[in-house]
Amino acid sequence: MLTDRQRLILSAIINDYIDSNEPVGSRSISKHEKIGLSAATIRNEMSDLEAMGFLEQPHTSAGRIPSQKGYRYFVDHLIERGRLSSHELNVLHSLFSQKIDETEKVMQQVAFMMSHLTNYTTIALGGEIKNTTIKHIQFVPIQDNKAVAIIVTNTGHVENKIVTIPPQLPIGELEKMVNVLNHKLKDTPLTQLKEKLMQEVRMEMAKHVARYEELFIVLQQLFTPDQDHKVYLSGTTNMLDQPEFTKDLTQVKKIMNIFEDNQAVTRLFSSVNHGIQVHIGEENKLTEINNCSLITATYAIDDETMGVIGILGPTRMNYGKVLNLLDYISNDFQKVIKGH
Amino acid sequence: MLTDRQRLILSAIINDYIDSNEPVGSRSISKHEKIGLSAATIRNEMSDLEAMGFLEQPHTSAGRIPSQKGYRYFVDHLIERGRLSSHELNVLHSLFSQKIDETEKVMQQVAFMMSHLTNYTTIALGGEIKNTTIKHIQFVPIQDNKAVAIIVTNTGHVENKIVTIPPQLPIGELEKMVNVLNHKLKDTPLTQLKEKLMQEVRMEMAKHVARYEELFIVLQQLFTPDQDHKVYLSGTTNMLDQPEFTKDLTQVKKIMNIFEDNQAVTRLFSSVNHGIQVHIGEENKLTEINNCSLITATYAIDDETMGVIGILGPTRMNYGKVLNLLDYISNDFQKVIKGH
DNA sequence: TTTAGCACTCGACTTTAATGAGTGCTAACG
DNA sequence: CGTTAGCACTCATTAAAGTCGAGTGCTAAA
CATH class of the missing domain: 3.30.390.60 (Heat-inducible transcription repressor hrca homolog; domain 3)
Structure with missing residues (x-):
């Protein structure tokens, strides 16, 4: 469907946009190392990519930004998974070495670390009832x-x-x-x-x-199951750091109000499947976060699914980084609970 | 120390400022019913009140705003306590008639209602250990x-x-x-x-x-007492409605970060005494909220002090309203816990 | 003691102009 | 035929200049 060159360009645009939060122009892409093409050529490709629905243009004389479809394609096909940085590894290992007994504390700690490592909001749901006796x-x-x-x-x-x-x-x-x-x-x-x-x-x-x-x-x-899930939050104010939200505070309010409402949070996570999942923009259950992305990961102890960790950020979020971190946490979570 | 007239004027200014969040000018005060004085006279009095430290002037050609000392005097001597509105009474009664058994639920409910009635952030601390056996x-x-x-x-x-x-x-x-x-x-x-x-x-x-x-x-x-107080929050996003905070988001961030940090919250409440207390601006323990006011009320069940409810808003908060509500809740709290 | 009058201050808002990043299109090039 | 240089055009952003008006302090008169 897309040529290699188009994929390369799309990927470059999205990566740039994730960093800058500003419409990406043809010139800046043509300067990329791996791309030996002039701005004019890029413009032609961009125009095609827009026609196919992967890119959007905020207004005539602006650069392009990724559309929801663009992000989806990026996440599904283009994203390159890297290693965790040594800093990230250090933080996580310090977490693993803590031997905290109470599940509550662990959840809180994990949420805290994830929000600090990602600068997004972390929502952890505990106490899935499956397999609990x-x-x-x-x-x-x-x-x-x-x-x-x-x-x-x-x-x-x-x-x-x-x-x-x-x-x-x-x-x-x-x-x-x-x-x-x-x-x-x-x-x-x-x-x-x-x-x-x-x-x-x-x-x-x-x-x-x-x-x-x-x-x-x-x-x-x-x-009778009155028990909503217990919700652990961390880094809710990180929302306020995202320039796309700072411009419209009423939206931030709506989002943050969700955090206070256990029911809403549970609804948000109601369609989560096993493993790691990316919910982009309007794919999310709640309209309030239709320009956010939520990355969820189920975690397990002794192969028993226990709960979900979710990272919420703008659609322009750093998918690669978050996915790496969640992968790691998700796989090694039992170590934390069991104390290494 | 203050003449009756000065008290009247100070009171009028603060009330106006609480409503409008804008520096209050002499003319608007002279228009008040109870004050039969011209703007020029008010100006003279205002000048005196400023010299005494009760008022401040943001800049030369602006009206006056209350200083911290002004608020303190207002709260201590000028505030007029009114009755609860029928709407407020309705909401509270609906709360009282709920017969919720679990303390946790009650706390959460009370916090929720208070934040909705006041439009400020409510922080409820549960589980004071005094007298618990x-x-x-x-x-x-x-x-x-x-x-x-x-x-x-x-x-x-x-x-x-x-x-x-x-x-x-x-x-x-x-x-x-x-x-x-x-x-x-x-x-x-x-x-x-x-x-x-x-x-x-x-x-x-x-x-x-x-x-x-x-x-x-x-x-x-x-x-060993690892138990921080359990903290119940409601209406944290109300902070974002206050114009004084909207202008400086970094400040809101700092404030909201406190909410996520149990230790900080506990510190904030560490100097709370029995009964209802008003902490204005820099009287508060944490510098982050030095331009906020915190009104705290201890509540009790069967005369045993149980915990604290705190309402946090800008220094320009509606002290009268909040005090009335807290008075009511504080006195009748046991009814809620015990199910009427 | 109170008040009317007046000159002055200064933030808030509006208007205008300048800037520049970016596009689409066309024509030339290898 | 894909690629690229050139150019006219668009439009958000920023800065500068100008206007407005709420409010003050001071003086002199009632």
């Missing part, structure tokens, strides 16, 4: 009729929720229920939880526990 | 040598942390330790925790638990 369930009474329900998963995550206990419940019934729960639900994947609860647990409770219907209602409350 | 301690093993330590407080808050268990610890020793802990630490205020741990618990463990030194190290890790 229940390790332990417990109720701790805290007031007359309230108790904290605590659920521990095999990943060491602790979920807790305050529940109301039916009044005048005979002492011991709660304990019986907990026994049933632990017996029946231990090692149950969260995905099968609901199902198992409604069937096995219900039956077992009917056998052993007095007033089980009331208690069962409590359980249903407890296990 | 320990209700239950437990260890749940999750891998060979790891366990989740869970601490439940009387407020229903659950703290959890992953700890490493000494290798080849005889089964049962962990349990023994937990028994000791629960026995000795139950109902201990968090403030006395460290002390009690080092003395009573240590002794008791020495008696009953094998290899207690190793386990004790684990405990020390567990109870």
Whole structure:
């Protein structure tokens, strides 16, 4: 579809634009080492590339900028993956050597480092429920009729929720229920939880526990998935450094408001697939970020998909750099969690 | 120190400036209903007020703006507290009627509403440890040598942390330790925790638990206060609506970066006293917000101080409105937590 | 003590002109 | 036939000059 020369030129234009955020002119391209052509020739090619939809012209007498289609082609075919710089490697290794135990802290740290290495906003989603199993369930009474329900998963995550206990419940019934729960639900994947609860647990409770219907209602409350993903953010203000956003603050506001809204963030990530993915401009779910690109990477521990890291920047973002970093993090993430 | 007339004029100027964000001129003040004076007279008074340090002049031929001292005097002596508007009351009542159980959710909700009612940024700090006591301690093993330590407080808050268990610890020793802990630490205020741990618990463990030194190290890790306050934010982007900040984005960046840094936030709130407090401009701990004002209110449940809500805006913020709202929330906060 | 009048200041805004990077097109060149 | 030099034209950006008006300080009169 494109000649080698056109690919070379397109690539040069996009790379230049990513650096400068200014329409790229024919003359500056013709000066590139690898291209031994005059500005006039470049102009002809540019004109063709524009006709094919890879480039756009902000106004008649300006240079060209990449179109969404241009970026897509660039990401899919032209991008050249480099090595990480020694600085990047140092930062990442310092991260890996930290042996942080709590997943929360790790997430926060990873997000922090990514945003600092890229100068884009990093969004990390934790706690994918796939393959997580229940390790332990417990109720701790805290007031007359309230108790904290605590659920521990095999990943060491602790979920807790305050529940109301039916009044005048005979002492011991709660304990019986907990026994049933632990017996029946231990090692149950969260995905099968609901199902198992409604069937096995219900039956077992009917056998052993007095007033089980009331208690069962409590359980249903407890296990209904109110949990949005936990969102870890870092570098949100990096948005303010991008000249394309600084010009229109209302847009930055809209974008940053997304960060405060867990639901919106979850929606944004709802179509993320396994591995590394690039969502360019209007390919994104939320119109607010239709001139941003979001690069997502799922990460896993012991081959269990755990969550997603996303890097959000302008469509004119440094795809190569971000992809390299995410590749690295994504592959070696378990090392961090497990402490090298 | 100030005549009644001067107070009236100062008040009028500040109120005008809060609305308009523009230097206030003598003519506009002389038009005020309550002031039956000509612009020339106002000018003389303004000149005096400036000499006394309550007003400033951006440049020779401009109106006056309040100085920090002016705001301080305004807040301390001139501010008139009004009633909440019916809209505000509605919003707050809808909040109170929600019966949300989890403190986390409540905090988030309160922050959300405050930021929407004020159009300033709201920062809520949860989990003041004063008067919180320990209700239950437990260890749940999750891998060979790891366990989740869970601490439940009387407020229903659950703290959890992953700890490493000494290798080849005889089964049962962990349990023994937990028994000791629960026995000795139950109902201990968090403030006395460290002390009690080092003395009573240590002794008791020495008696009953094998290899207690190793386990004790684990405990020390567990109870060291790594816990920054949990920070709930809402309306961070409201900063971008304030014209004084829009002009200098680097400043907004600095401010918003604080929000991402738990430590900085905690420092910012470190000097907060009981009740409602106004921190104007340079009175604030962090230089980044030296042209902001922070209004803080401690809130309590059952007379136990729980945490702080802070509203952050430009020094030219609507003190009256915010104070009214915080007063209300602060007094009736328990209702929300307890579900009316 | 208050006020009207007046000259003066100075930021904000508008207008105009100059600049220059970039294009498209045409004609010549190898 | 692809490539390139030349040239007229476009148009955003920047700078300079000029206008406007809100506001002040001071003086003198009520």
